[in-house]
Amino acid sequence: MIQYNFEGIGTKWQIEIYQDLSAEEKNKILSEIRERIEIFDQNYSRFRDDSLVMQMSKKAGIFALPDDARPMLELYYDLYKITNGFFTPLVGDILSDAGYDDKYSLKQKKELKAAPSWEEVIEYEHPDIKIKKPAILDFGAGGKGYLIDLVAGVLEANNISQYCIDAGGDILYKGATPIRVGLENPANTKQVIGIYNLANGSICGSAGHRRAWENFTHIINPKTCSSPTDITAVWVVAETAFLADALTTCLFFVPAKKLTNVYKFEYILVRKDHSIEKSANFKGEMFIIK
């Protein structure tokens, strides 16, 4: 079993490959993975001034997006419509002004303004994106999941078909036997509140307790400009990490039934009173108080 550990896009990655590789192959694949992540970061990171999204935030104009932007923008737009604007890339300015900026100042800088509508800012016909008013696009809600899928693509292109990619707790797994994934207790990171046996597919979790400051977490409602307090954690299981990741954010803001007849997924969410709400098809085993 080969294991890679490194940091990327602001979190810790651990990748396991369930087959033997020569030292040469092992190094080649690692550098391909890291390069793929670096390119993604260069394009979509809010946390570096030289990125494409930060350039797009400075003044209106037409920009050419890379090929991998297309599936991302398409799902983002679909979810934007389905959630009535609660899921949107136009939260970048709110997050930054609240303190989650490229310097990690974690201090609210100015009064927060509700996110503009998609149509007010974006006109997209791949590969051209017209930014009508300068705005910071943030792809944090689904970008990590999407990148996990892209990294899986790198492995598959190298004829690796059994692996586990874990980016800070968002997981994509392809293997012979299911793995036991603990669901972290949002009130105590040394505990879990349940276990999910993951066969091929992805489980992604979202919770605010690691990135919390003042009254905020990195999950901010684009209409009220405040962080949800009622729901403390959400997990989604889906075929791809992109879908699972994006849906966890959606479920902080809209009821599941808005999404269940459009996408195939399982979910569970935890409220601050420790009660849970889950889909009928959720296969995890939770530790319930009797």
Place this chain on the structure above:
Amino acid sequence: MQQDNFKKNIGITLGVITILGVLYMNIFWGKNSFAPVGQTLGNTSGVNPSAPVVPVSKAPTPATTPKKVTVPKPTIYYGDDEGEGGYPVSQTPPAPAPVTVTPPPVTVPKKTNASVYKDGTYSITVSYMSPGGYDQLGVSLVLKSDIITDGAVTDMAGDNRSARYQDGFISQYRQYVIGQPISGLSLSRVSGASLTTRAFNDALTQIKVQAKA
């Protein structure tokens, strides 16, 4: 003449049987069906002649309301790890400090020598009249040694208004989770809030220092 009498007698007999049947259903089976919700009817006989007669599944005997389950408040431990933790378990982690977990207080129902209720799953379809019309709600409970160990309510509302009220009721029926220590569970991985890097953790530490100043 005899035939007419005969037909008349049959008719009367059938009529009587039907009425008796309706009365029987109403009195012995139909209590749930005909309690009007917040409405007073013109007649005071207690039977709504226009409501459909529907047999209601028999409740478990004796027909008392199920025992209320007390949900204890869990003891919460907040991590002191400044936002980092939750290392992937397949790496050999540093041995965590032993955490003494005080189990939450649990209400233990008093046990009698004999079980009052037979173990098993009990289902009932409750029918009721609402301003939106006639509606149903499915309830099922699992009893084990006189304790409700599981339960579910099923939305069966036909009318939209009822569906909203039923959704509200169903959504009030909740289960509560409790944490178990990671060590001892043989987990492959842990999923939760994204792990942070040193850069972010340093920023968190800084603002906490500033907040204390």
